[in-house]
Structures are given as structure tokens and as C-alpha cells.
Amino acid sequence: MSMNWPKPGINSVGEYQVSGRPFLKYSNTFPRGWASATTLYDDITNIGFIDFPFITQKVIITNKDSNNRSIRISFASLNLPDDTTPTNSAVKVSKNYIEVAVNTTLELNVKIKRLFLSGVAGTVDNIHIRAELTHINDQYDLTQAAQEAADLGNGGLSGIADDVEPT
Amino acid sequence: MSMEWPTAGVNQVGEYLVSGRPFAKSGLSYNNGWTDPLDKYDDVTAGDFIDFPFITKRVIVTNTGANSISISFASLNLEDAATVGDSAVKVSKNYFVLAQNDSFDMHVKIKRLFIAGKGGAGSGVNIRAELTHINDPYDLTQSAQNAADNGLGGLSGIAESVKAT
Numbered sequence: 001m002s003m004n005w006p007k008p009g010i011n012s013v014g015e016y017q018v019s020g021r022p023f024l025k026y027s028n029t030f031p032r033g034w035a036s037a038t039t040l041y042d043d044i045t046n047i048g049f050i051d052f053p054f055i056t057q058k059v060i061i062t063n064k065d066s067n068n069r070s071i072r073i074s075f076a077s078l079n080l081p082d083d084t085t086p087t088n089s090a091v092k093v094s095k096n097y098i099e100v101a102v103n104t105t106l107e108l109n110v111k112i113k114r115l116f117l118s119g120v121a122g123t124v125d126n127i128h129i130r131a132e133l134t135h136i137n138d139q140y141d142l143t144q145a146a147q148e149a150a151d152l153g154n155g156g157l158s159g160i161a162d163d164v165e166p167t
Numbered sequence: 168m169s170m171e172w173p174t175a176g177v178n179q180v181g182e183y184l185v186s187g188r189p190f191a192k193s194g195l196s197y198n199n200g201w202t203d204p205l206d207k208y209d210d211v212t213a214g215d216f217i218d219f220p221f222i223t224k225r226v227i228v229t230n231t232g233a234n235s236i237s238i239s240f241a242s243l244n245l246e247d248a249a250t251v252g253d254s255a256v257k258v259s260k261n262y263f264v265l266a267q268n269d270s271f272d273m274h275v276k277i278k279r280l281f282i283a284g285k286g287g288a289g290s291g292v293n294i295r296a297e298l299t300h301i302n303d304p305y306d307l308t309q310s311a312q313n314a315a316d317n318g319l320g321g322l323s324g325i326a327e328s329v330k331a332t
Contacts, residue, residue, distance in 0.1 A: 018179075020275050021276065022240045022324065024240065024260075024263050024324055051323075060273075130273060135178075
């Protein structure tokens with residue numbers, strides 16, 4: 001019989017009730033993902049994302065870009081193809097993103113493992129990221145989950161990538 | 168059979184659900200830890216940190232002084248893995264900067280917070296916290312060093328790339 005404690009899963013309530021393990025990354029740079037308002041952008045190859053070591057309780061993004069540029073964040077990759085026009089991005093077309101203007105802060109109490117960030121009018125810098133983490137070690141890959149939902153005939157994940165082309 | 172109650176551990180949920188034991192310190196000053204943007208700084212010897220008597224539920228730091236301050240959850244004196252003499256926290260940008268009149272508010276569990284002046288000595292630093300009654304070292308500097316020594320590099324978001332001892 002194993003004497004190890006079971007590891008917490010993605011819905012282990014207590015992991016979200018205790019205060020978080022801190023996470024800080026100051027002054028990050030991200031590429032321009034929005035040269036086109038609709039077409040695919042490979043934010044994985046171009047490092048337009050940040051990974052957290054554990055599932056988050058809360059993320060706080062502050063945009064202090066030196067060129068006063070906005071950023072857009074999403075929970076799935078901009079490289080997921082849209083179902084209607086596969087050269088377009090499902091996230092862009094379905095508007096499954098949040099824009100954070102310069103000198104503003106966005107706080108979200110969400111569980112994620114990866115957050116996609118990119119500049120709208122150009123490369124962005126001075127993007128400060130804070131998070132309150134659980135100790136849950138789970139992939140929780142929402143890009144993959146949206147693709148799988150499309151492959152199962154469900155279109156995608158509403159609010160994350162609504163309308164993804166099946167593979 | 169022991170008649171003592173077990174003490175609360177760091178993940179004791181109830182300790183975070185009840186309202187916190189208050190903690191307040193105002194008008195604190197800290198040395199400049201950033202005379203060099205990358206070099207290690209011995210904030211432990213200089214006293215540039217604050218210890219809480221118990222594990223925190225929430226920490227709120229306000230900088231009313233003229234100079235900016237940096238906040239980190241591991242010491243600026245942890246050695247970077249790539250360059251001897253550099254600070255792992257500085258190189259990996261695992262810190263946050265508060266300009267004058269900025270505040271920092273996070274629901275995090277910590278026992279020690281490192282604070283240093285940036286661009287000069289820090290002053291007028293006000294710290295509030297909501298505390299549990301959990302008595303645990305929860306030493307994230309040591310944890311980052313241990314992670315490096317175990318071949319894991321460090322702790323992501325705290326001190327990511329620490330030189331193994």
C-alpha cells in the first residue's frame with residue numbers, strides 16, 4: 001500500500017482557499033501578435049506567452065509599455081485556425097481576448113497554466129506579471145482542449161476559442 | 168497518548184478562511200539594493216527584509232517615499248546560475264518595483280518579504296498584513312537554493328535560475 005498522500009487535482013477546493021504561493025516576473029517583453037486583426041499568429045514559436053509552474057488562483061497583469069502600446073491577452077493560442085476561414089485565428093475572429101491599455105492593470109481570479117500575451121501595434125515591453133499560485137501540477141491546456149472540442153464536433157470552447165476548425 | 172492539539176500546517180485551509188490576525192508597520196526605511204542592476208546584494212546582512220510572526224494570508228505594501236523600492240520573495244543574494252556575482256532574482260526579474268505612492272496587494276503565503284531601495288534608499292514604506300496563526304519557516308530563499316541543488320534550476324517566479332552549491 002502506498003504511503004504517499006494523493007496529489008491535489010485541478011478541482012481540489014482547498015488549494016484555492018489557502019493563500020497563494022507567490023509568482024513575480026517584472027518587465028517582460030512580448031512580440032506583436034496583431035499585425036493582422038484576423039489572421040493566424042504563431043505565438044508559441046514567437047514566445048507570446050507565459051507559463052506558470054502551477055495552476056493559478058489569480059493573475060495580475062500590468063501594462064507599462066514604453067511606447068504606450070496596448071496588449072491583448074487570451075487563454076488559447078492565436079494560432080488555432082478559425083472554422084470558417086482556416087487562415088484566420090479562431091481567437092481573433094471570435095474576439096476571445098481582453099485588451100489591456102497602457103498604464104492599466106487587469107486582475108482575474110482564474111485557473112490557468114499558460115497565458116498568451118502580445119502587442120497590438122508593435123512589440124511591447126515593461127509588462128509586469130504577478131500571480132497567486134496553487135500547488136496543483138496539471139497541464140490544463142486550454143488550447144488543446146479547444147481543439148479537442150472542435151474535433152468532437154462541439155465547435156470549440158466558448159469564451160476561450162469559440163469556433164475552431166477540426167483537424 | 169499526547170493530549171496536545173496538533174499545530175496548524177502551511178496548507179491548513181481554515182487558517183486562511185478566518186479573518187487575519189492584524190499586522191502593521193509604518194514609515195520603514197531600506198537601503199539601496201540596486202547600486203548595480205545585476206550584482207548580488209546581501210539584503211539579509213543589511214536587514215533589508217521584514218519577517219512576519221506567522222504565515223501571511225495577504226500582504227499590502229505602500230511606498231510613500233521619494234525613491235522606488237523593489238519587492239521580492241527570495242533574497243537578492245542568491246547567486247545566478249549563469250554568472251558568478253550576479254543575483255538570480257535580478258537577472259530573472261523575479262521582483263516587483265513600486266514607485267512613489269504605488270501599492271502592492273497580494274493574497275500570498277509568505278514568512279519573509281525582501282524590500283530594497285531602487286535608485287537610492289527607500290523610505291516611507293508602510294506594510295500591512297493579514298496573518299494566519301501558522302508558525303512555519305516557509306523559507307522561499309532556501310527552497311529556491313534546494314531546488315537548484317536538486318537539479319531543478321530554482322523556483323519559477325521566485326528565483327528561477329540559481330547556481331547550485
